[in-house]
Amino acid sequence: MKVVGLETGLSPKQLKEFEIHVKANMKRAYFTALGLLGSHDLAMDASQEAFLRAYKNFNKFDPSKKFFTWFYKILKNLCLNLIRDNKNLKEERFLEFTCEQPASEDIQNKIEQDELINSLQQAIAELTIEEKEIITLREFENYSYKEISELMNIPIGTVMSKLFYVRKKLTQKLAGKI
Amino acid sequence: MINERFLFLMEKYFDDELSTEEKTEFENLLENNSRLKEEFIEQKRIKEVLKKMKLKNPSKEVWDSYWMGIYNKIERGIAWVAVSIGALIFFGYVAYESVQAFISDTETPPLVKFGIGAFVFGILILLFSIVREKIFTVKRDNYKEIQR
Missing domain, CATH: 1.10.10.10 (Winged helix-like DNA-binding domain superfamily/Winged helix DNA-binding domain)
Structure with a gap:
């Protein structure tokens, strides 16, 4: 059963629209957070939490504007809060060589x-x-x-x-x- | 301060978007200014290193379950709202009935009634005080601009 936005008053159509936005922007949201936080787990949490906050405020989003530009502010603020609250943020390996760079045998x-x-x-x-x-x-x-x-x-x-x-x-x- | 035109042309060069005229202009700039040439070589070198790298991509399964993760949280959020509303109504009703029964009860001595009343009143004042303090702290939070 699909739930509608009880908290936000979103219609099923708006929820579907929101789902499309999430699926279209989830990778850029995650990678932006990863670049700022340097941790897979934190980046995943931050990007998902940002989408939840965006969902709660989806009625305030102006559809004539780009979704990601609006969403980015929420995501960035969340990342800033995480950095502030985790002063000793331990960065994991978040970079790798691109495919063009063959894994060396040597x-x-x-x-x-x-x-x-x-x-x-x-x-x-x-x-x-x-x-x-x-x-x-x-x-x-x-x-x-x-x-x-x-x-x-x-x-x-x-x-x-x-x-x-x-x-x-x-x-x-x-x-x-x- | 670095020459703005140089920056503009250099970025276009990196994106392989220089027109023939711009290419000539850029080459002239580099030829006539050794400092800019050094800067360009330095920038080109780091660009090449950065180009070899990318941010680690999680597995396909992570992306497949990404929306479901968000959807589940939305669903749970709605469930919590419903549970909270239900609990508020239920406990409100129970409290109302209890107070009614307590007032109309003739068997309990007045002193005990007064004691229970004072206890409940005290708890309510304590709760009110804590909530007011929380609101006061939030209003004076220096980070409220970045905490949304």
């Missing part, structure tokens, strides 16, 4: 690959929230500058400039390793 290469991932993760972990956010959106999720500008509510020029300085910071942290 043990030496494997060690080097592992070291590179660890160093990059460490460097990302040391970034500020805003820096993590922008690098995740652009480099790992391939959002356009316009989309990032909408999500972060900053001009496109600022997006480019921030990206430049974050990449520079990462290069400095990875000095001698890349």
Whole structure:
């Protein structure tokens, strides 16, 4: 039996609509949270909890606007709360090589690959929230500058400039390793 | 401060979206400014490293059960609302009937009646005080802007 939104007054049609939004955005929600939190479990909890909050406020969502842009604010606030409440957040391995990078049979290469991932993760972990956010959106999720500008509510020029300085910071942290 | 035009052209270069004119302009910029050239080489190197990496993707099963996880929580939330409303009505009725019976009871000595009344009144004041304190704390929460 399908439930309707008793708490929110959502009709079955709206619930179906919400389900479509969840299914279309669940991966980007999870990956955004993963980039910020660095933990699979926390990212899964944060993204699902954000969808629950979005459900409770779905009546306030303006359908003429993009769902993810509206949802992103809820997700980001939740991630910020989680970071604030878990000061000693333990990051897991959240990066891996892309498919184009064949898994090396050579043990030496494997060690080097592992070291590179660890160093990059460490460097990302040391970034500020805003820096993590922008690098995740652009480099790992391939959002356009316009989309990032909408999500972060900053001009496109600022997006480019921030990206430049974050990449520079990462290069400095990875000095001698890349 | 870094040259804005350089940033714009460099990002377009990374996205492979430079027009012929822009490509020439970008090459000229790099040729005539060694600092920009160094910055470009540095940015290109880190871009190449980042391009090799991606965020770990959970298994297919995780995605298959993702919506059900949310749906179950929604369903449980609705169940809790129904249970709470039901409990409120039931216990409200029980409390009303008990008070009625207590008032109309002639066998209980007045002193015991007064004692029970004072006890209940005290509990109610304690509850009211705790709730008021909670509301007071929430209103003065420095993080209320990020706690939604």
